[in-house]
Amino acid sequence: MRCSIFSLACLVTSAVASSPVTSNVSKVHEETRSLDEIHKAALAEGGVVTLWHGGDEANQQSSLKTAFEARFPGMTLNVTVDLSKYHDGNLDQQIADGNVQVDSIILQTLHDYPRWKEQGVLLNYAPANFGKVHGSFKDADAAYMGLLIFAWGLIANVNKTNTVLAEYPDFLKPEFKDKLVLTYPNDDDAVLYQFDLIIQQYGLSWFDALLAQNPRWVRGTETPATLIRSANSSSVATFTSGISLPLPAGNTLPTQGEFVSWPQTGAILKKAPHPEGAKLLHNFLLSTEHQTTQGWSVRDDLPAPAGLSKIWEQEGTNITGFGAWMSDRANVERRKYWYENKIGTAQGLSPLVDDL
Template sequence: MRSSIALALSTLAATALGTSYENRTLDEIHQAALKEGDVVTLWHGGDEKTQQDRLKKAFEERFPGITLNVTVDLSKYHDGRLDDQLANKNVYVDSIILQTLHDYPRWKDEGALLNYKPRNFANVASEFKDPEGAYYGYAILGWSTSWNTVKYNGSLADFSDALLPELKDKLIFTYPNDDDAVLYAFDLVVKKLSVKWFDALIAQNPTWVRGSATPGDQLALSNTSYVASFASGGSSGPNKNTSRPTDAPFVTWPQTAAILKDAPHPEGAKLLHNYILSDEWQFARTGWTVRTDAPADFPNIFEEKNTNVTNFLPWMLDRPNVERIRFWYETRLGTAQGISPLDDDL
């Protein structure tokens, strides 16, 4: 009885705050989405055009008649374009999933986001969600060390391994001053291993590129001299190994989703968000998840050593500090050079 009363009171409070709780099935939401049109538009952070092809394919197969119009671009560029839409009162994007966590509280305060709780919202860890449902993490992302096992038959587990003499001229990294998550990764390492480590890394003559996935993609190629990278993503492959560093913290964070309050296809957006938090999507592959009710064989991100999945948001919110750190690296590396990672065909 007490739980029923508590649930009723919680529902009344949420209604007063303008929060919508979802109690329909995916199939029921699908039918509602079909009535408003045949498309839902998603802007997803990333640095390769094809990075969300798996999501697009799975969504469209699961929900016939609905096209997932997904555009992948660097989150910092999506942010500016979304702000333009909001300023011009011309919102044509339904859903956003971005790395730029610091902008979600601002957009909420501006009234730009829909207070909406998908069916599995209660199972999302409280650390990853706005209590009123304006935004919530949907996937845990993280970066490790990577190396090509054909070109190097040893282990490169730690950040300090980047200073091995045999890796001189064979390392590839993303410009930290071009991507906040990479910047945060380097900030954590330098705070632990000191500026001397970074100076020694520069002496290794690494190659610096744009795009967090570019180093990993390059490592998987057989026609490059690159052997290893640290604090980056990219494609996996039979000749590529990865390891989580132990000598300094590595980066993890909840990639965060929200529905625009003025979304032209709100039912389609709700369908997408319920799907990406569903058992079907969250538990399709074993790995970190934002949900607290994962099967026993799923690793718990809060139990991982040497990473703190909740620290990226407060770090991102301190924009003066972020800019100071960015320019510290820029004075040493110069401005980020090279074509957009969206156009590098990797």
């Protein structure tokens, strides 16, 4: 099979053997204690959990911290949000130094988990409801598993435009010139993958036409949505920000094109300072009470959001495609430099410290 630089079918075929998820789940012993019982054990341990969560705004997991601490009195969830590509390197340094200070990680860098498992630094632990997690989202030995679903969508501020955005070619309409805001694809792997998917379908002519629209390039995937909402910004639309469910006005999912989705994957460190606290957190994250607040669930037994299918059956996305693509790091690096040559290096402060 001959492959062009945008032939994702070839890339996924070559990478699938090292994909960070597997559907061949072995017989692992699932947690049998109740949340209240684990809560007591976590309190006896010190009542603290340290979580490193991938993201690009410091307050993105504030709602998780609030919900967890309200549900489990006496517990403190110390959550640090940073770009996953920085978290993984910092964790590697702690591992190398023999000084692991983090209990739980939930990151976008899906390719890291098989490596960490092979190094023996992840705890093989199956929370309650592990058996209900979709098979392609979890490691056979419960070293890591998908805990929530992330997805990009088409987002526009209906107070700024009356134009319907249903598919990626709609972003090329004349009325959107100088009004698009997009995350640098060479700064975020999920956005990079999204651009590659679009160009694979619509060709390089689509990308050239997009550049002619003079979009505003920014760091972070929350930044476009923030600018679109702002009355002080001329930005109107994006396809590089996460969606919330149910879909608000102006938010759509393409049906002819493909959108990126993936299971944001988590693990507990084998040398976690607070293993019982980490177990409490992971059991809570997979619990029915939490999963039913998250839009798409990672669990087979819970229903899809109204009007949508379960994410692994949803039209317009391949939930395991991103994980396979991420495992070919040489290709990812080549793609970053291709876009860098077209649009330049990512400019601006870290999205965690800017004021957007």
